[in-house]
Amino acid sequence: MTTFERIQGLAKTQKISIKDLALKLGFGENTIYRWKHQEPKGTDLAKVANYFNVSTDYLLGRTDVKGPLSEEEEFEVFAKNPDMERWYRNMPDNEEEMERLYEIWKLFKKDENS
Template identity: 55%
Template sequence: MTPFDRLKKLADKQGLSINDVEAKIGLGKNTLYSWKRKVPSGTNLTKVADFFDVSTDYLLGRDHQGTRTADLTDDDVIFTYQGKPLSKEDKELIKRLMNGKD
């Protein structure tokens, strides 16, 4: 699987086209399609990894899990669901549910 294949899979999961992703992260049209035939630049690779909250190693095929970890109590981390940030209330609800408290 190529970096483009991984990118496409991530975009499809969120219902986005490759052009949508390019627009959202400020890249020119068809920039990401070039990943089909060449290794992505470090800058663009980082932008895509940050957008999808995966590691650059995942996009390059060196890490198969693709996720980064963070603690729900870390206020400096923005947690998202389907590309939308979770509110403080949502984070508190998740913590309560994970601790077995309704």
């Protein structure tokens, strides 16, 4: 399911059109429709996520959990991201290595939030 399709589904459940949603969030009336073929800006995606009270990861299709992710769920999304192969030739294949990766990830998150 694409980002646009997820937003469309959420809009349908709240009985708001895509055009009205875009205008309500301060976008041009066709902005969200363009997301059928192009990636949204992070700030715009965050506005939509906040409106529907879901995570941006949900809108991007990284998880099926609509609400904010727990730390463990957020790490799982991070660890399963195909872009991680840039940093690690092989993902950890045992629990001890995965735990070390988790600790490194927590340090990055701590720095990010500082």
